[in-house]
Amino acid sequence: MANVKFFSGKSLPLEMHKVRIVQKLNLPPVEKRQFLMNEAGNNTFLLQNRDVFMDMLTDSGVNAMSDLQQAAMLRADDAYAGSETYNRMVTKVREIFGMEYFLPVHQGRAAENILATALVKPGDVVPMNFHFTTTKAHITRMGGSVEELVIPEALEPINDCPFKGNFDIPRLEALIQKVGPEHIPFVRIEAGTNLIGGQPLSLQNMREVSAVCKKYNIRLMLDASLLQDNLYFIKAREEACKNMTIREITAEISALMDIIYFSARKFGFARGGGISMRHQDDELRMKEFIPLYEGFLTYGGMSVREMEAIVVGLDESMDEDIISQGPLFIQYMANELHKRGVPVILPAGGLGCHLNASAFLEHVPHEQYPAGALAAALYIASGIRGMERGTLSEQRNEDGSERYAELELLRLAMPRRVYTLSQVEYAIDRVEWLYNNRHLIGGLNFVEEPSVLRFFFGRLEPIGDWQDKLVAKFREDFGDSL
Numbered sequence: 115m116a117n118v119k120f121f122s123g124k125s126l127p128l129e130m131h132k133v134r135i136v137q138k139l140n141l142p143p144v145e146k147r148q149f150l151m152n153e154a155g156n157n158t159f160l161l162q163n164r165d166v167f168m169d170m171l172t173d174s175g176v177n178a179m180s181d182l183q184q185a186a187m188l189r190a191d192d193a194y195a196g197s198e199t200y201n202r203m204v205t206k207v208r209e210i211f212g213m214e215y216f217l218p219v220h221q222g223r224a225a226e227n228i229l230a231t232a233l234v235k236p237g238d239v240v241p242m243n244f245h246f247t248t249t250k251a252h253i254t255r256m257g258g259s260v261e262e263l264v265i266p267e268a269l270e271p272i273n274d275c276p277f278k279g280n281f282d283i284p285r286l287e288a289l290i291q292k293v294g295p296e297h298i299p300f301v302r303i304e305a306g307t308n309l310i311g312g313q314p315l316s317l318q319n320m321r322e323v324s325a326v327c328k329k330y331n332i333r334l335m336l337d338a339s340l341l342q343d344n345l346y347f348i349k350a351r352e353e354a355c356k357n358m359t360i361r362e363i364t365a366e367i368s369a370l371m372d373i374i375y376f377s378a379r380k381f382g383f384a385r386g387g388g389i390s391m392r393h394q395d396d397e398l399r400m401k402e403f404i405p406l407y408e409g410f411l412t413y414g415g416m417s418v419r420e421m422e423a424i425v426v427g428l429d430e431s432m433d434e435d436i437i438s439q440g441p442l443f444i445q446y447m448a449n450e451l452h453k454r455g456v457p458v459i460l461p462a463g464g465l466g467c468h469l470n471a472s473a474f475l476e477h478v479p480h481e482q483y484p485a486g487a488l489a490a491a492l493y494i495a496s497g498i499r500g501m502e503r504g505t506l507s508e509q510r511n512e513d514g515s516e517r518y519a520e521l522e523l524l525r526l527a528m529p530r531r532v533y534t535l536s537q538v539e540y541a542i543d544r545v546e547w548l549y550n551n552r553h554l555i556g557g558l559n560f561v562e563e564p565s566v567l568r569f570f571f572g573r574l575e576p577i578g579d580w581q582d583k584l585v586a587k588f589r590e591d592f593g594d595s596l
């Protein structure tokens with residue numbers, strides 16, 4: 115966002131866009147919200163969007179498109195093979211990442227499927243700063259395992275470390291020596307980290323990871339799905355980069371990588387994805403899977419209209435005024451909640467504002483899913499849909515025991531260019547109310563627990579009648595307010 119100072123001395127994030135298409139919202143009364151939350155098995159993934167006032171589930175595929183993106187969609191060249199739209203997409207991705215080879219896929223996890231299928235063998239180990247749910251599922255599906263090597267500061271909810279997503283370099287090198295480089299198909303950098311609060315890595319740390327990979331001749335791969343936030347944080351927080359442009363920072367990062375993949379549901383403000391590669395042998399290993407799983411090589415399962423939107427969206431991801439909107443709104447929300455005593459992850463990262471559910475609900479143990487319980491309580495209190503990022507989002511251990519998450523978080527994602535600051539103020543207000551009434555909130559139990567990615571369709575029930583008490587307190591405090 116532009117550097118605009120307020121005469122009053124206030125510091126507010128100022129939107130550098132105007133809204134020209136709107137969608138009406140619905141806020142059901144609190145009793146209805148309690149009913150709907152239970153119809154949805156106390157799982158915010160199972161709510162109907164029509165019943166949601168602020169959809170803060172994700173910033174994936176729900177960001178507002180620009181006028182230029184919408185205009186570009188009209189000139190899409192619809193062809194099964196060899197469309198001009200594909201040529202425009204390849205040219206843009208090459209311009210941004212500077213890599214020769216490109217394969218289109220329909221979204222980020224499709225890239226992960228192809229990468230894992232082509233590169234991971236049983237017994238392989240994939241080091242990464244932190245895992246993402248779908249990434250880990252694809253690697254373990256192929257018989258590989260994931261090792262998380264993020265610096266210890268990452269797991270402290272509050273400190274002033276500007277790059278909590280950084281790799282612990284000595285641990286990376288020790289792991290490579292222990293398992294042997296031949297068992298490591300690639301090192302994966304997630305910039306920024308999804309499950310621990312959208313925390314970024316510094317450019318310097320990426321250089322150090324790259325130096326280790328070069329020393330042991332291991333591929334370095336970047337998951338660039340959340341790169342736009344990370345680029346902003348490098349420019350804003352890394353002293354050595356403050357005079358670099360976003361494009362220059364992107365070029366430096368890309369030069370360190372062998373493979374870059376991305377979900378264009380986030381990076382590119384549209385829906386789709388892709389894999390960029392520096393080496394032809396990697397392209398040859400993966401190419402055959404595209405027509406098998408995705409679609410022909412010139413669309414990879416994407417609609418050409420979305421591909422045109424991605425081409426423009428990628429340019430917009432290089433514009434600091436545009437990419438700062440998310441992080442600055444998130445920082446505003448996190449700082450305001452912190453001032454009111456609500457436990458949030460600080461410094462604020464990208465993606466969304468993350469509530470620290472273990473500190474919020476100290477009385478709810480891990481096995482009663484505090485982050486899931488807080489997600490259900492927040493929907494009841496406000497009509498806001500967040501996403502559990504805690505123990506529910508983990509896979510159970512092989513012996514069936516729970517794998518407790520390092521952090522129990524309720525993520526309130528900030529779809530880009532979608533909500534106004536007064537809507538964010540409403541979210542802050544209802545979270546503060548919930549915090550003041552936290553003793554009323556209890557835990558959840560599974561009623562139906564799927565064995566894979568259980569957080570998507572698992573159904574839960576409240577333990578006891580805490581939701582009735584919460585609704586009664588809401589009525590007492592807010593009267594007939596929605």
Ligand code: F0G
Binds near residue numbers: 377
């Ligand atoms: N990698 C990262 C870092 C992600 O955040 C995501 C998606 C993916 C890969 C998979 O991409 O959804 O296009 O298949 N994150 C979404 C979220 C789902 O809500 O955080 P996808």
